[in-house]
Amino acid sequence: MELFRDIQVLKALFNTVMISVTASILATIIGTLAAVGLRKLRSSLKKAILTVTNLPMVNPEIVTGVSLMLTFISIYNTLGVLKLGMATLTLSHTIFCVPYVILSILPKLEQLNPSLYEAAQDLGCAPVKAFFRVVLPDIMPGILTGMIMAFTLSLDDFIISYFTSGTVMTLPISIYSMTRKGVSPEINALSALLFLVVLVLLLIINLRQSVRENADVVNLR
Amino acid sequence: MKSKSKWITVPFAVWVIIFTVVPLVLILFFAFTNEDKIFTINNITHVGKYSSVFVNSLLLSAVATAICLILGYPFAYLISKMPEKVQSIAVILVMLPMLMNFLLRTYAWMTILENNGILNSVLKFFHLPALNLINTKKAVVLGMVYNFLPYMILPIYSVLMKIDKRLIEAAKDLGAGKMKVFSKVIFPLSKPGVVSGVTMVFVPSVSTFVISKMLGGGANILIGDLIEMQFLGNSYNPHLGSAISLILILLVLICIGILNQYDSSLNSKNKSQ
Numbered sequence: 483m484e485l486f487r488d489i490q491v492l493k494a495l496f497n498t499v500m501i502s503v504t505a506s507i508l509a510t511i512i513g514t515l516a517a518v519g520l521r522k523l524r525s526s527l528k529k530a531i532l533t534v535t536n537l538p539m540v541n542p543e544i545v546t547g548v549s550l551m552l553t554f555i556s557i558y559n560t561l562g563v564l565k566l567g568m569a570t571l572t573l574s575h576t577i578f579c580v581p582y583v584i585l586s587i588l589p590k591l592e593q594l595n596p597s598l599y600e601a602a603q604d605l606g607c608a609p610v611k612a613f614f615r616v617v618l619p620d621i622m623p624g625i626l627t628g629m630i631m632a633f634t635l636s637l638d639d640f641i642i643s644y645f646t647s648g649t650v651m652t653l654p655i656s657i658y659s660m661t662r663k664g665v666s667p668e669i670n671a672l673s674a675l676l677f678l679v680v681l682v683l684l685l686i687i688n689l690r691q692s693v694r695e696n697a698d699v700v701n702l703r
Numbered sequence: 704m705k706s707k708s709k710w711i712t713v714p715f716a717v718w719v720i721i722f723t724v725v726p727l728v729l730i731l732f733f734a735f736t737n738e739d740k741i742f743t744i745n746n747i748t749h750v751g752k753y754s755s756v757f758v759n760s761l762l763l764s765a766v767a768t769a770i771c772l773i774l775g776y777p778f779a780y781l782i783s784k785m786p787e788k789v790q791s792i793a794v795i796l797v798m799l800p801m802l803m804n805f806l807l808r809t810y811a812w813m814t815i816l817e818n819n820g821i822l823n824s825v826l827k828f829f830h831l832p833a834l835n836l837i838n839t840k841k842a843v844v845l846g847m848v849y850n851f852l853p854y855m856i857l858p859i860y861s862v863l864m865k866i867d868k869r870l871i872e873a874a875k876d877l878g879a880g881k882m883k884v885f886s887k888v889i890f891p892l893s894k895p896g897v898v899s900g901v902t903m904v905f906v907p908s909v910s911t912f913v914i915s916k917m918l919g920g921g922a923n924i925l926i927g928d929l930i931e932m933q934f935l936g937n938s939y940n941p942h943l944g945s946a947i948s949l950i951l952i953l954l955v956l957i958c959i960g961i962l963n964q965y966d967s968s969l970n971s972k973n974k975s976q
Contacts, residue, residue: 512718519711531716537723542910542955544927545948548934549726552733552941577722638804640913645934657806661917665810673807680802688795 491668494651497568498637501652505575506633512576513583514625518617521591535581547645550574554646566648574646575636582635583628590624630683637676733945746946753929753947760925763840764908767847771904772897774848775855783863794860797853809846809917816842816918838920846914854903862896898966906955926951
């Protein structure tokens with residue numbers, strides 16, 4: 483029994499790490515492309531898209547969770563794909579992380595000097611190459627901050643996972659199911675480890691920005 | 704070449720429509736249909752039966768938000784007055800509990816507040832009467848305040864830090880006392896922080912189902928519990944659940960609207976003066 487529970491906890495830990503790593507990488511790629519594209523848009527259109535993008539940050543989390551659950555179930559019922567499980571969990575984590583990534587990259591893009599990108603092209607650099615050589619290195623701090631934030635948010639998420647997981651266990655979900663009967667010591671130990679991971683990640687963000695700016699990032703939540 | 708890169712936004716717009724707009728439209732659709740996909744307003748009228756749950760949720764989260772504001776504002780103010788080095792440590796200390804998983808933080812309070820829990824053991828040791836806290840409204844409010852207090856402190860702190868110190872000096876030079884500087888200069892300028900703090904505490908409080916379940920027992924059902932029951936509980940009914948979610952969204956929008964109105968009316972008043 484004890485061993486069975488250990489295996490379950492390890493499985494949940496594995497799922498959590500897999501989902502967080504995949505979702506934070508996907509969210510970073512989507513968020514970076516979106517931020518770069520958004521910057522070039524008319525400001526009214528940009529504002530409209532950003533407002534819709536940020537809806538999950540304003541909405542109660544339970545509404546986001548429930549609405550995604552309805553979407554995935556409807557997709558499964560009509561197309562027969564995306565049964566609630568690892569795929570839907572990863573997808574929903576990516577979805578709620580993207581706005582945070584965009585919001586940490588956009589300010590960096592605003593600070594960017596557009597003449598540098600143009601200069602690179604004048605000197606014969608193809609647009610794609612100019613982007614990778616000139617724009618990307620400049621906005622890298624924003625991208626990394628966004629990715630770390632996405633990772634920690636995903637690692638810690640319970641409410642949205644709870645509605646989109648089907649029968650798959652993540653660490654927070656298994657903690658929730660244990661709270662009735664008593665949380666096992668392994669969970670406490672694991673959570674202490676996760677606490678340290680998140681603490682280290684946040685300290686890295688902290689070193690990258692001043693503490694005051696960081697209070698602003700939390701402010702956006 | 705500039706116009707080319709903006710087309711990157713097209714796939715992103717599709718992504719946002721599929722995964723942000725469609726899910727919310729689905730809630731709307733489910734709220735106004737029955738199992739046979741026929742239009743009905745029965746779900747919405749059905750929600751009326753649960754009005755006591757809504758009142759309970761609004762009341763408890765309003766109390767929790769008020770307590771957070773009363774505790775959080777002075778705290779944020781004190782931090783902003785500390786020397787720079789101490790400030791960063793204080794901010795990290797405020798954020799520290801947020802790093803621990805939300806469920807474990809709440810679970811810890813369960814073990815403290817239980818009838819045979821830590822708190823009552825301490826009271827017993829000092830021969831004081833035991834308190835019955837677990838599964839009461841007080842415990843739910845306590846859970847909300849404890850979990851969401853950092854969301855009140857941090858935005859107020861960051862706004863307080865941005866206030867132009869010269870304005871405060873000017874007010875002092877013009878003969879305003881400490882109280883007057885606070886009520887006429889500092890507090891009005893910190894309103895945006897208060898508004899976002901109140902929003903960030905109120906929204907998760909009014910929609911929680913974890914805190915009410917763990918600290919409130921079965922007796923104190925909140926809107927969040929009601930929604931959860933319709934989707935994952937025994938009374939599976941996504942149509943009713945969607946109707947409740949829809950009303951929750953509207954409630955939150957109305958509250959945010961009122962708050963922002965309060966903030967912007969204040970700003971325009973300041974400008975016109």
